[in-house]
Amino acid sequence: xKVTFKIWRQESPKDKGAIRVYEVDGLTxxxxxxxxxxxxxxxxxxxxxxxxxxxxxxxxxxCGQCGVFINGRAHGPHDNITTCQLxxxxxxxGDTIVVEPWRAAAFPVIKDLIxxxxxxxxxxxxxxxxxxxxxxxxxxxxxxxxKDISDRAMDAAACIGCGACVATCKNSxxxxxxxxxxxxxxxxxxxxxxxxxxxxxxxxxxxIEGFGNCTFTGACEVECPQGISIINIAEMNARRxxxxxxx
Amino acid sequence: MKLDSKxxxxxLEDKWRNYQVKSQLxxxxxxxxxxxxxxxxxxxxAGAASTLAELGYDIKCFCYQDSARRAHSVAAQGGxxxxxxxxxxxxxxxxxxxxxxxxxxFRSREANTYRLAELSAPLIDHYVQQGVPFAxxxxxxxxxxxxxxxxxQRTFYARGQTGQQLLLAAYSQLYKMVRAKKVxxxxxxxxxxxxxxxxxAKGIIIRDLVTGELKRFAxxxxxxxxxxxxxxxxxxxxxxxxxxxxxxKAHKKGALFGAPSFTQIHPTALPQSSEAxxxxxxxxxxxxxxxxxxxxxxxxxxxxxxDIHEEERxxxxxxxxxxxxxxxxxxxxxxxxxxxIDAGFGVGRLKNAVYLDFKHAIERFGLETIKDRYGNLFTxxxxxxxxxxxxxxxxxxxxxxxxxxxxxxxxxxxTTIPGLYAIGECNFSDHGxxxxxxxxxxQASVDGYFILPNTIxxxxxxxxxxxxxxxxxxxxEKAEKETKAFxxxxxxxxxxxxxxYFHRELGKVMWQECAMSRNKSGLxxxxxxxxxIRSQFWSxxxxxxxxxxxxxxxxxxxxxxxxxxxxxxxxxDALEREESCGAxxxxxxxxxEGEAVRIDKDYSYVSAxxxxxxxxxxxxxxxxxxxxxxxxxSYK
Numbered sequence: 001x002k003v004t005f006k007i008w009r010q011e012s013p014k015d016k017g018a019i020r021v022y023e024v025d026g027l028t029x030x031x032x033x034x035x036x037x038x039x040x041x042x043x044x045x046x047x048x049x050x051x052x053x054x055x056x057x058x059x060x061x062x063c064g065q066c067g068v069f070i071n072g073r074a075h076g077p078h079d080n081i082t083t084c085q086l087x088x089x090x091x092x093x094g095d096t097i098v099v100e101p102w103r104a105a106a107f108p109v110i111k112d113l114i115x116x117x118x119x120x121x122x123x124x125x126x127x128x129x130x131x132x133x134x135x136x137x138x139x140x141x142x143x144x145x146x147k148d149i150s151d152r153a154m155d156a157a158a159c160i161g162c163g164a165c166v167a168t169c170k171n172s173x174x175x176x177x178x179x180x181x182x183x184x185x186x187x188x189x190x191x192x193x194x195x196x197x198x199x200x201x202x203x204x205x206x207x208i209e210g211f212g213n214c215t216f217t218g219a220c221e222v223e224c225p226q227g228i229s230i231i232n233i234a235e236m237n238a239r240r241x242x243x244x245x246x247x
Numbered sequence: 248m249k250l251d252s253k254x255x256x257x258x259l260e261d262k263w264r265n266y267q268v269k270s271q272l273x274x275x276x277x278x279x280x281x282x283x284x285x286x287x288x289x290x291x292x293a294g295a296a297s298t299l300a301e302l303g304y305d306i307k308c309f310c311y312q313d314s315a316r317r318a319h320s321v322a323a324q325g326g327x328x329x330x331x332x333x334x335x336x337x338x339x340x341x342x343x344x345x346x347x348x349x350x351x352x353f354r355s356r357e358a359n360t361y362r363l364a365e366l367s368a369p370l371i372d373h374y375v376q377q378g379v380p381f382a383x384x385x386x387x388x389x390x391x392x393x394x395x396x397x398x399x400q401r402t403f404y405a406r407g408q409t410g411q412q413l414l415l416a417a418y419s420q421l422y423k424m425v426r427a428k429k430v431x432x433x434x435x436x437x438x439x440x441x442x443x444x445x446x447x448a449k450g451i452i453i454r455d456l457v458t459g460e461l462k463r464f465a466x467x468x469x470x471x472x473x474x475x476x477x478x479x480x481x482x483x484x485x486x487x488x489x490x491x492x493x494x495x496k497a498h499k500k501g502a503l504f505g506a507p508s509f510t511q512i513h514p515t516a517l518p519q520s521s522e523a524x525x526x527x528x529x530x531x532x533x534x535x536x537x538x539x540x541x542x543x544x545x546x547x548x549x550x551x552x553x554d555i556h557e558e559e560r561x562x563x564x565x566x567x568x569x570x571x572x573x574x575x576x577x578x579x580x581x582x583x584x585x586x587x588i589d590a591g592f593g594v595g596r597l598k599n600a601v602y603l604d605f606k607h608a609i610e611r612f613g614l615e616t617i618k619d620r621y622g623n624l625f626t627x628x629x630x631x632x633x634x635x636x637x638x639x640x641x642x643x644x645x646x647x648x649x650x651x652x653x654x655x656x657x658x659x660x661x662t663t664i665p666g667l668y669a670i671g672e673c674n675f676s677d678h679g680x681x682x683x684x685x686x687x688x689x690q691a692s693v694d695g696y697f698i699l700p701n702t703i704x705x706x707x708x709x710x711x712x713x714x715x716x717x718x719x720x721x722x723x724e725k726a727e728k729e730t731k732a733f734x735x736x737x738x739x740x741x742x743x744x745x746x747x748y749f750h751r752e753l754g755k756v757m758w759q760e761c762a763m764s765r766n767k768s769g770l771x772x773x774x775x776x777x778x779x780i781r782s783q784f785w786s787x788x789x790x791x792x793x794x795x796x797x798x799x800x801x802x803x804x805x806x807x808x809x810x811x812x813x814x815x816x817x818x819x820d821a822l823e824r825e826e827s828c829g830a831x832x833x834x835x836x837x838x839x840e841g842e843a844v845r846i847d848k849d850y851s852y853v854s855a856x857x858x859x860x861x862x863x864x865x866x867x868x869x870x871x872x873x874x875x876x877x878x879x880x881s882y883k
Contacts, residue, residue, distance in 0.1 A: 012796075030520040039523060041800070042745045050792045051800045055313065057486040059526040061627065062411055063317040085630045110457060111797045114313075118434070121314050125426045129419035130378045134298040134696050137369070137376035141333065144387030145380075154380040154405060157412060161316055190378050 001027040004096040033086040053112040059084040064160030068113045069100040074164040074223040082225045102167035106210040117163050119209040126205040127198040128181045157184035158226040165220035171212030176220040178206045179236030180228050196243035250868040253657040254358045259874045263362045271708035278303035284466040286438045289318030291671025292472030293417035294695025300429035311437045316418045319486040323410025324531035326402035327688040329367035338399040340364045350396045351679020352829035353877035363677045366693045377416040394684035396576035402685045407531050407624045438493045440726045441500045448667035449716035452726050459795040463718035467710045468666045475650035475672040479810045481754025483647035484529040490806040491813045494654050494673050502662040503855040505655035505675030508821035511830050512763050514580035516646030518600040527646035532684040535573045537608035542592040542601050552640045571882040578681045578830040581645040585763050595642045604640035651678045655855040659702035670694035680829025734794050737804050742787030746804045749784045761818050766834040770822040781811045826850045
């Protein structure tokens with residue numbers, strides 16, 4: 001299998017960056033997309049060129065570290081998967097594949113396809129936790145959590161923090177990411193004591209990081225590898241309103 | 248060198264309490280004068296960093312990923328064990344202790360293993376309080392399921408994403424303490440050397456992975472929480488960045504390495520499909536609760552799975568191990584799969600897999616129940632293979648998964664270098680020669696949250712009186728210089744082969760000779776082959792780019808250089824141990840039916856290896872079984 005990769009190369013945050021073209025042969029259907037990039041990098045090394053910097057770690061769709069724009073879509077042509085779960089059988093021999101980094105003001109490019117997503121960590125820092133110290137917990141079954149509530153908390157908690165929602169959003173909004181975390185914790189009894197403060201502080205941080213507002217296009221939930229629903233955003237907005245009244 | 252395991256006095260169930268009563272304390276005003284470095288931000292690292300910060304210490308935490316939330320604990324699927332006996336099925340701390348000790352084939356310390364079981368129940372309380380959305384009954388109580396090697400239901404889970412949920416809880420607690428300015432977090436930072444001053448661990452050298460700059464950090468104690476090293480096989484279930492460099496550097500600075508060859512090969516990963524493959528994806532062992540494993544009774548049967556009739560299927564685990572059946576422990580299930588595959592009964596395109604079939608479970612419980620239990624795993628399977636496992640069986644195959652081995656630690660989790668601790672998967676402690684499923688998240692968590700924060704005081708109490716180390720010390724100068732030289736040497740070779748080429752070569756040798764079954768001549772051959780790979784690497788590797796920039800190729804090369812040396816030690820260890828125990832199966836030591844033969848009179852010890860100028864010297868920590876009599880580990 002032979003494809004033409006058009007890949008964004010950018011030496012450093014200050015560099016302007018440009019698309020470069022690579023013809024790559026010797027690929028197979030069952031290679032993952034990232035293995036195809038590995039293969040290209042080996043060819044580049046042997047040609048005495050610098051490798052393309054791209055991110056990954058677990059390569060099984062759970063760590064959230066990988067993520068690039070492929071032919072204009074976050075994580076490639078399929079809905080609800082990560083880049084590492086994409087395989088070359090999704091492309092045809094002779095295809096041209098355009099690969100770019102996440103584009104968002106709050107995610108500056110570090111090098112080539114790698115961006116800085118530390119803004120997400122700073123949102124988490126503003127209250128995406130339950131303030132208890134190790135050693136202070138009551139007996140686990142003393143806190144009853146109905147199955148439907150627990151299941152919904154789990155649906156929201158499944159977020160892997162990859163940033164595809166931001167990258168695909170025309171406003172670069174982090175509303176899906178932030179709402180998923182807020183709803184996970186605020187829906188559980190353990191999260192109630194800090195619920196209002198949490199929603200206020202996390203949404204505030206989201207704004208000062210330079211993420212845009214949500215205009216409910218729904219683009220994010222299509223790309224989200226965990227299929228997190230935009231209902232979460234509506235729920236977050238309701239919680240925020242309530243917090244502003246009561247909090 | 249005399250290895251002192253520092254096991255406390257008393258009855259098994261009193262030892263941890265006795266330890267805590269006698270352990271030294273540090274008052275809060277003094278704690279804030281002490282700095283602790285934690286390398287790694289997974290369950291053990293983040294747990295330790297946040298808890299130590301809550302206690303008042305100043306913490307500096309490092310990880311190589313872009314965020315602490317990526318650490319590979321995130322990928323554990325199935326669950327976490329705890330002796331809560333919520334299912335009223337006869338579980339207890341003692342039974343969990345015994346299962347773990349037996350599961351490890353009596354190659355771990357009784358006291359450590361008991362403590363692991365003892366602290367499991369409060370750990371579940373702890374995670375529930377942190378907001379982990381564990382599976383619940385309709386009435387709101389917690390649900391449990393079974394895991395391999397065990398006949399009770401003691402595994403707690405959050406769908407097939409338990410590791411993710413526990414890690415995110417630990418990560419959120421870590422960031423709680425970042426906000427409190429008690430933890431300083433350094434992502435994209437890789438530890439490249441340990442600094443030892445006057446025999447004590449006092450700091451580290453890291454490479455900033457964005458700028459390439461080398462930086463020095465000094466502290467009163469150093470905690471390594473760097474995870475497993477099964478990427479030495481290249482193809483494994485681990486994240487691509489997982490590496491053994493931090494513990495290897497510590498080993499070279501004097502920390503003994505315990506049972507390096509004890510590696511768990513997981514029975515239910517997806518099979519390798521091509522040479523270019525970089526990773527083997529794990530399918531949770533929890534699938535074996537309801538899935539049945541089989542191969543055709545006919546050799547090289549090329550029919551589709553659904554066309555093979557019931558009477559033409561060999562459910563070999565149920566046949567060989569009737570009392571545990573499909574829930575036989577991992578080492579046994581892996582070896583049994585290898586036996587069938589090697590005998591020509593393998594399935595799939597490369598005939599390197601076995602079937603894991605849910606047909607009966609779906610008939611019995613209904614599609615909806617199976618979807619509820621394993622939905623995300625079936626989805627993942629479909630994403631990767633394109634196959635709908637609700638309609639035809641999954642194809643699975645054994646893959647390198649977990650390092651039971653690691654830096655040797657005493658009961659306090661301290662290595663043989665004073666002030667250097669190893670927690671979680673990077674130490675050798677509780678699992679012996681084989682780890683039971685769902686005990687990994689448990690050990691990492693218990694080490695980080697509960698044990699280390701209680702034991703580190705015992706060392707630091709005396710460090711308050713000594714001067715705090717500074718990075719101006721000549722030892723820092725020396726370590727940084729050596730690291731710089733090491734990097735320049737790699738970049739200067741400018742040979743003809745890529746880093747991945749050498750990693751594939753190393754992986755092939757390790758998988759062939761030092762994985763599921765091992766023998767003397769194979770191991771001897773492997774050692775000489777790896778030495779050849781080492782000399783070729785150092786004369787012919789090619790790494791492009793510069794050291795003063797983000798250079799992912801250089802990162803890989805530095806990790807591989809250490810993996811090559813570690814591979815030699817693993818084979819050396821496997822060669823020395825002339826018995827079969829747990830995951831360590833020496834072909835020379837088996838019964839006629841192919842079961843492992845353990846030789847307690849000669850090998851009831853933990854191998855602890857000392858680095859000696861490129862060579863390795865063996866020390867032995869004898870294992871005393873005071874409370875349990877080691878028995879033949881049978882799951883028949």
